[in-house]
Amino acid sequence: MQYYSTNGKAPMATLEKAVVKGLAEDRGLYMPERINPLSKAFFENMPNMKFQDIAYNVADAFFGEDIDGDSLQDLVYDTLQFECPIKKVKENIYSLELFHGPTLAFKDVGARFMARMLRYFTQNNKSALKDKGNGLINVLVATSGDTGSAVANGFLGVEGIHVYVLYPKGKVSPIQECQFTTLGQNITAIEVDGVFDDCQRLVKSAFMDEELNKHMKLTSANSINVARFLPQAFYYFNAVAQITSQLSPLNSQLVMCVPSGNFGNICSALFGHKMGLPVKRFIAANNANDIFYNYLQTGQYNPKPSKQTLANAMDVGDPSNFARIINLYSENGKLSAEETHQRITSLISGATYSDEQIKEAMRECYAETGYILDPHGACGYRALEEQLKPGEIGIFCETAHPAKFKEKVDEILGLDIEIPERLQAFMKGKKQSIEMSKNFEDFKQFLMKE
Known part of the structure; x- marks a missing residue:
């Protein structure tokens, strides 16, 4: 597989060059020359597969031409030594807990x-x-x-x-x-x-x-x-597998809501969608850094200095992966800005929340369900609360363990949440x-x- 730059002025690169260099010579971001769809049989079998096996199939579609099968399988299995469960928070709203890795965060x-x-x-x-x-x-x-x-x-x-x-x-x-x-x-x-x-x-x-x-x-x-960013697509295939096995047959349509800062996580989900992932639509949930939200409303991308917020991991004023999203839906610049904007807004909606709105979501969710949100997950939860339509099932990403923001979470919810041993060691x-x-x-x- 060859990789090209979103700026279109750098030579094509191998996977090794794209990984080792990180950024193309023209300051663009590398994109795979094609996105390989996954088979109907894979999606039919996915609810019965382990997370590691699902991820290996997705990784093979991305990287299988450049890394031999045994090495790629070892790589995936060594990476994924933890689960990312889906938990029901309330009717038709589920949390995808991405914080069960070594540092208790989705990354x-x-x-x-x-x-x-x-x-x-x-x-x-x-x-x-x-x-x-x-x-x-x-x-x-x-x-x-x-x-x-x-x-x-x-x-x-x-x-x-x-x-x-x-x-x-x-x-x-x-x-x-x-x-x-x-x-x-x-x-x-x-x-x-x-x-x-x-x-x-x-x-x-x-x-x-x-x-x-x-x-x-x-x-x-x-x-x-x-x-x-590409391996983060593993999460979304596993989420669909889990929700399908829990609610089979899954007659309702699935909405995936991703708290977003630099937009790498939702970008990986969009790549998964291109590979055939059965998600009806996506919501990008922002804090007060509303650059992408404003793009969705106006078609104009106007980066600006980031604002410091309660959900600090999303404090980004010029998200790098915006370039990938534009490239993905403009078909590498073949479509006009207006056509590209129309394609993006037909699949992705946005939300933006102040610190006070984030606090309200955390309090309301805890009071109604007993579920403890971190400030980032609260953006995703609130967006589903506001935008989910009848007949849809929503999954929001809970991107980090609330104990990573203990001082804020304790103050907002009036709790003394326990710090996991892994965090205490740090x-x-x-x-x-x-x-x-x-x-x-x-x-x-x-x-x-x-």
């Missing part, structure tokens, strides 16, 4: 999968490790919260790879912060005096800097990397971070000394 699957894929390529092509600098692949990742912890823990101790996590100072939860600042080893946390968009800009600028790229091999583990570590301005030259000089 664990993509981060673990990418770490193992990089290891596969470096083991099978040793020159990839030896052509620059000190022989390391250096992973740069910007995080507004959960990405940093998932990537840091997914790559922790992986030979030949060093990870730099850039995060906005004072704008991630204390528990999120300790999950990537206390690890040491091959993980370096960089505390940027700015917002998430500044962190993301530093990462993208590093990829485009010729001198820096001659000095060291760089890649990204944000959802701009195909090996990070909190015992000593913080190790490097303070950095949002000026690219400062970041560049730091990396040049590495």
Whole structure:
């Protein structure tokens, strides 16, 4: 499989190049040249299959031309050593709990999968490790919260790879912060005096800097990397399998609601839809960072500085994967902006919520059902409450364990929620971070000394 750039000005790339480089030479995001549909037999059998087997079939459609079957199966099975159950919250509304991985956030699957894929390529092509600098692949990742912890823990101790996590100072939860600042080893946390968009800009600028790229091999583990965002499609196939087995025959039509920040998660779901996933429509639930919501209403994409909110992992003012969504529904630029907008809005609706509306959703859900939402999942829950139509069944993604936002959740709900042992272990570590301005030259000089 070859991969092209959303900007259309870079040469085609192999999967290995797309994963190792992360971003194309023209600053575009890599896209697979085609999306392979899955068979009718697969969808018929899916409700009776294990999560790992479902994921292997999806991964084979994405990556089977470039990774041999046994290695790909090992990669998938090593990644997926946990379940992501569906739980009924109220009539016709279900939660897809994506927080049962090592860092209790949905990004664990993509981060673990990418770490193992990089290891596969470096083991099978040793020159990839030896052509620059000190022989390391250096992973740069910007995080507004959960990405940093998932990537840091997914790559922790992986030979030949060093990870730099850039995060906005004072704008991630204390528990999120300790999950990537206390690890040491091959993980370096960089505390940027700015917002998430500044962190993301530093990462993208590093990829485009010729001198820096001659000095060291760089890649990204944000959802701009195909090996990070595509595996998240596994969740949606597994969700359909679970809901079908629970409600078989599934006569109602399925609506999938995804809390969205950088739009990698919902983008993977849309790729799944292109492969035949039987979902009627999607809802992208935003916090006060309403850039995509406004695009749906107006057809105009106007990025702007991100706002700090209660649902901090979604504080993104210029979502990278918007480019992939446009590319997907414009058929790589063949359709006009108006036609593309019409195709997107026929499948995806939006929602945007203030902090007060998020708090209201959390309180109402807990009072009515006893289910504890985190602020991000609350956006998805409220969107289904408001937009679900008669005869539809809605599934929203609960993207992180509420204990990751304990201080906020306790205050809003008047609880003292228990912190899982895995999170408690992180909190015992000593913080190790490097303070950095949002000026690219400062970041560049730091990396040049590495």
